[in-house]
Amino acid sequence: MNRVAISGASGLVGGALRERLEAEGVEVVAMVRSRERDGIYWSAERGELDEGALASVDAVVHLAGESLAAGRWTEAQKRRILESRVQGTELIAGALARMEKGPKTLICASAVGYYGDTGSQWVDEGSASGEGFLAEVCRAWEGACEPARGAGVRVVNARFGVITSSEGGALDKMMLPFKMGVGGPMGSGEQYMSWVALDDVVGALCWLLLESKIEGPINxxxxxxxxxxAFAKALGHAMNRPAVVPTPGFALKVALGSEMAEEMLLKGQRVRPKRLEEGGYRFEHPEVEEALRDAVKG
Structure with a gap:
């Protein structure tokens, strides 16, 4: 693997992945939305992509998409979230499907929201998709990869959990009430959180780039x-702050809107990384206490 293209290369995961790959001697080419910048030009909104430049890389890691927490889930915002993922993925997958010579690997981001609310029941890559907006988005997102898969490109759908990093993403927002001394469980506190350290997100993506026989959904x-x-308690320990002030579900619904609060914070998934484990991937941070300590000090 000599050259890898990354969409969303300036984001939390994309930036960390780029740093790791370049440290390992891999040339990384960012997919950019301006023709004036260095990289591979693309625009999902305009349906434009420099296919000649894309053909020069060995693999594509597609991470770009509207943030789920960018604003309240109005109908317009939900449409932006869905379209930003589906249109961009369709554009890239379609281009790869047309190429006679080009990248033979597409790793596309997805999320464990695919499974809906699973309560305390374990789910893995063989489990069915669930109900709700996030599950709908994930199904459409993964389905948009089909043109590339049908043309013989190895497609991996990386279903991310909550990423533990103080540099951005969900954890950064969770830390704010703890800094103010009012952190604690959200809602009942019983909903499962399928989390993953940023180091393991990057490690898994690098591993997946090299494991040429692995394709399909990967948790x-x-x-x-x-x-x-338990996550709140571990975060409080990591930050040396109390974790005893619960945030009632109704307060979250008022602050974020009922649908957003329910799907992102008050419901959850208990997800097993079955295919990573069976494939031999070794987690750098498998336990939440240690992972959060590492994230907070970082």
Missing amino acids: VVSPNPVPNA
Whole structure:
């Protein structure tokens, strides 16, 4: 693997992945939305992609998409979230399907929201998709890869859990009430959180780039998901802050809107990284206490 293209290369995962790959001697080419910048030009909104430049890389890691937490889930915002993922993925997958010579690997981001609310029941890559907006988005997102898969490209759908990093993403927002001394469980605290350390997100993506026989859905989560209350307790320990002030579900619904609060915070998934484990991937941070300590000090 000599050259890898990354969409979303300036984001939390994309930036960390780029740094790791370049440290290992891999040339990384960012997919950019301006013709004036260095990289591979593309625009999902305009349906434009420099296919000649894309053909020069060995693999594509597609991470770009509207943030789920960019604003309240109005109908317009939900449409932006869905379209940003589906249109961009369709554009890339379609281009790869047309190429006679080009990248033969597409790793596309997805999320454990695919499974819907699973309560305390374990799910893995063989489990059915669930209900709700996030499950709908994930199904459409993964389905948009089909043109590439049908043309013989190796497609991996990386279903990410909650990424533990203080540099951005969900954990950064979770840390704010703890800094103010009012952190604690959200809602009942019983809902499971399938989390994963940023180091393991990057490690798994690098591993997947090299494991040429692995394709299809892959759960990129720690093997040890925990209830929200246990996650809050571990985060409090990592930050040396109390974790005893619960945030009632109704307050989250008022602040974020009922649908967003329910799907992102008050419901959860207990997800097993079955295919990573069976393939021999070794987690750098399998336990939540250690992972959060590492994230907070970082």
